[in-house]
Amino acid sequence: MPSYAICLVMSIALTVTDGGQMCGICSFITDPTDCxxxxxxxxxxxxxxxxxxxxGGHLLYDVGCKSSHECKSIVEKRREEIDDSPMSGDFQMCSSCCNDTKLCNVIGGHCGSQALDMSDRVLCYHCNHLRSPDQCETVRACPIYEQCYIEQxxxxxxxxxxxxxxxxxxxGNCRSPGIPVDSVVGKKRSSEFCAACCSEDLCNNNCTLATGNGLTTPTTATGPLSIPVITFVTRLYDVQIGSYIxxxxxxxxxxTPKVSWSFSAPVKPENIRTENNGADIYIDGVTEENYGHYACNAxxxxxxxxxxxxxxEHGPSG
Known part of the structure; x- marks a missing residue:
């Protein structure tokens, strides 16, 4: 039989603000910095x-978003000792929340993961050939003197x-902070195209063009059609009656795919609500009626x- 030593440590109280934080969102990764x-x-x-x-005994991580109410009372669970015996199902070892910086759950070194020193780097969006400048959801850590760049x-x-x-x-265009848009537009580009450099974290997800009246207007574009691919879905462990999910x-x-959830039950429980056009569902106070098979469809x-x-259902301890 496997032997475990489990240490429970209350996490440091969070100073939580409501929503809007940019977080890493990945599953089944060997370290949060891989996200x-x-x-x-x-x-x-x-x-x-x-x-x-x-x-199979592999140590893995999930990162994403969680309700601030749940995070205020979170407890870190750490397994101090693991032998080579096989386990039935996944064993949760640690859970931690943060809200102090962008991508704090990727670069912050939580749950024994590798911390990244971002003092000389900037987080930049990194995507090719998108139909809209704000569609990019992948990032790179770039040297801060190189800045972030976006072009049409x-x-x-x-x-x-x-x-x-x-x-x-x-x-080859971003050489110093504050470089103006006019100086990064290539000779072969029409004046209707937009290109810009910026030096703040995740700043290169928009670009504007000057109009005749001195105002700026966002630009858009179209791209090739593609089938939906689900890139993230919440993982759950055993859930206790009365829990928030x-x-x-x-x-x-x-x-852009329409994302929705379905639940195999004859009648939808009254404590289930949806947000974000159906892509997120919330269960306030889990009951036996909530246990079952949920499907995300894009x-x-x-x-x-x-x-x-x-x-x-959460089984008995021991």
Whole structure:
């Protein structure tokens, strides 16, 4: 039989603000710093990190968003000793929340993970050929002197206007902080195209053009069609009666997929509510009626993708 020594340590109290924080959102990763996907958490949510051991004994992490109410009373669980015996199911070892900086659950060193020194680096969006400048959900840590960069250009056989965001050195255009838009527009680009450098974390997700009246207007573009791909879905462990649950599902695709949840029950329990156009569901005070099989579905005109989550009753301890 496996032997475990479990230490319970109350986490440091959080100073929590409501919503809007940018957090890493990944599952089944070997360290939070391996996560390069981000999302903006909803109202009353903060970033979280969970560390667990898989049934094969591998140490893995999940990162994402969690309700600030749940995080205020969170307890860190750490397994001090693991032998080589196989386990049945995943074993949660640590859960921690933060809200102090962007991507704090990726770079902050929570739950025994690697911390990143960002004093000489800046977080930049890093995507190619998107139809809108604010669609990028992947990031890179770039040297701060190189800045972040975003540009619009013609792409594909159709000549569609597409957006690229990346570290500044890859464009050869960002050489000093505060470089103006006019100086980074290439000679072969039309004056209707936009390009810009910036030096703040996650600043390269928009670009504006000057108009005749001195105002700026955001630009948009179209891109190739693609089927939906679900990139994140909440993982759950055993759930106790009376618990609070937040299920999140995120997907990519063009057109933007419609994300929704379904629950295999004859009647929808009254304590389930949806937000974010159906992509998030909340269960206030779990009852026996909430246990079962939940499915996330992402659908657009090109197809669909599905992921499944089981909410199981918390078994007796010991």
């Amino acid at each position: 390069d996907r981000v999302t903006e958490c909803g109202q009353h949510e903060v970033c979280y990190v969970e560390k667990y051991a898989s049934s 250009s013609e792409g594909g056989l159709s000549g569609s206007l597409l957006w690229t965001s990346r570290c500044g050195h890859e464009s 937040h299920l999140t599902c995120r997907a990519h695709g063009n057109p 659908m657009n005109s090109q197809g669909q993708d599905n992921r499944f989550v089981d909410i199981l």
